[in-house]
Amino acid sequence: MQMTNSTFEFIEQLDCQTDIPSLINSFQSLIGKFGMACFMIGDPTRPKMQRDDRLWATTWPQDWLNHWLSQNYISVDPVINQLLARNEPILWRETRSANDDTGSKIFNEATEFHMTDGFALPIYSRDGFVVGITMGTDHYELGKQDEACLHMASIYFHAKLERLRAESAPKPRGPRLTPRERECLSWVAAGKTDWEISQILSISEQTAHEYVQNALIKLNATTRAQAVAIAIFTKQILA
């Protein structure tokens, strides 16, 4: 019951969490009460993405993390593979197989970092991809109730983490320009006048002027230079 209460306390104080590092601390401190040493949460299903997009938060020892990443274990780690394949909570030890040399190697190496066993959970993400959370320990003794607690805490942790990540992600500013407005503004950025743009694009000078003016209005800019700067900053034209 004490573990349950800790879990509910963790969930209830999530409303007060406003930044990712303290959220991670708070989750780490909760799983610590269950005897777990550290955790990792991420989205392993999109290998083409940058490392940051696949690995959202972790408290793994830095040396192990560096090794794990440099060896590209994200693609071969048996825990992650099983998580994706089975789509249900699993114990690390269930994924050990004598035939899996790479897997055995990873397990042996993890032992050096005091992780002999652990618990991993799949959580559905916003867009239907599986997000996984895995936590390790050198002394696994969780009961069913404990695992249920960690499962629920993980769901709340993950939702909050995604919300904080979305808030901190740079947002496209202001309204979007039409392709024609972008085109004209790109030429403004290249130092062209309305007349020159009209010649390049085979449109009237008046029309070229209107496209640029529209872009200014949309971007809430007072000068052409400012419009160019905003459009570059919001990635609507190339620098």
Add this chain to the structure above:
Amino acid sequence: MIEVVTSRNALLYKDALHDMFHLRHRIFVERMGWEALRKSDRLERDQFDTDDAIYLLLTEDDGKVVGTHRMLPTTKPHLFSDVFPNLCAVKGVQRDEKILELTRTCVDEEVLDRPTMEKARKRLMVGLFEFCLRGGYEKFTLLTPTDLLFRYLLIGLDIKPLGMPVDMDGNKQVAVIVKVDQQALDVMRMALGVPETQVHYVGAPQGDRLVLAPDGAQQRPLEAAE
């Protein structure tokens, strides 16, 4: 449209209520296999379908019922108080005039095609928030699969567990309480893409004077009516 049916206006919804009980039987008993609820007349009703129950009925233009929620006042007997108090073991069974319990949510999976069904589910969810907000209810409780819990947490609803998840109907379910306010309704409208007012409420007398219930988007504040 989502019709709100209470004991006060049930006389106007005789057919619709019949359709709804039949829909519930088709979905919960015949499709999902809740055999304990099977009835020979194929109308699924239990001990909580009393005068205290409030039904939201999602209807098509011709009045056919294609989805429903049942809401029970938590101050009266309801599922969490009488059948599943163990699911609320950690925070206790919630009982308050401003809290309703949501049960028997379903859409007509046999009649609607997939896109219409998805839309129906979304309209029902938004209608639920609309109804609660207009009726002055501040929260509702329900048993929900943990997968759905995550989805609604992600869009920013305030949902708190009342107990530990349990295995039920082949997946993990957890008793939760959901906060309803204008912000929650706005968030739901935006996230589910349902901007229009859904709920149609035909009111009924209270005491010896007419009390007309608010309805429709052009709702005005009380002062304006005087």
Add this chain to the structure above:
Amino acid sequence: MVDVVTANNRCNFSESLEAMHRDRKKIFVDGLKWDIPVVDGQYEIDQFDTEDAIYLLDLDAQRKRHLGSVRLLPSTGPHLLGSVFPYLCDKGVPVGDDIWEITRLCTAPAKDVEPRPVRRRIATALCEFGLLYGINKYTCVAHVQWLSSLLAVGWECEPLGEPRQVGDETIGAMSISITPATLQMFRNKTGSRTPVLQLQAIAQAA
């Protein structure tokens, strides 16, 4: 949809009510040549169009255009039968909380308004309103010919007294019973299963 308009939500329907009074003038004064008051040369408004009157307005989808309407008055207050035509009732004017009076039932005279569906919606709305607010009987004053057409439609009507000659016309008083079966009958005709009635604005009775 048929809107319920009371003293409390009237401000939301000022345009539609104006249109209703204009249509009533065209129908009852210009068409039927009734000798009743006209306001501003274009609106038919009489002494019973008061705060106590409740209107059922059949409006178009935008809730702007008046397609048809009926006026309801409580029998416990001033109403046409009680105040003007009490002698049409052989056994006294029926009065009670569960008895309301129907007057000024009309459909818009515009050429593009088909009267039949409008009448059906209003009839259905009258049943729904009655069931909702505990009204067991409506009373009304009407031409004798009208009684037979009401009976033909399926209303449960009962004359309240001998018809009398009033001016050029023979009129009588009658009462109409409202039961769930009456509603069902109209629903069956229109194929609708949910209410046509809607209550739009807040009217909080203390």
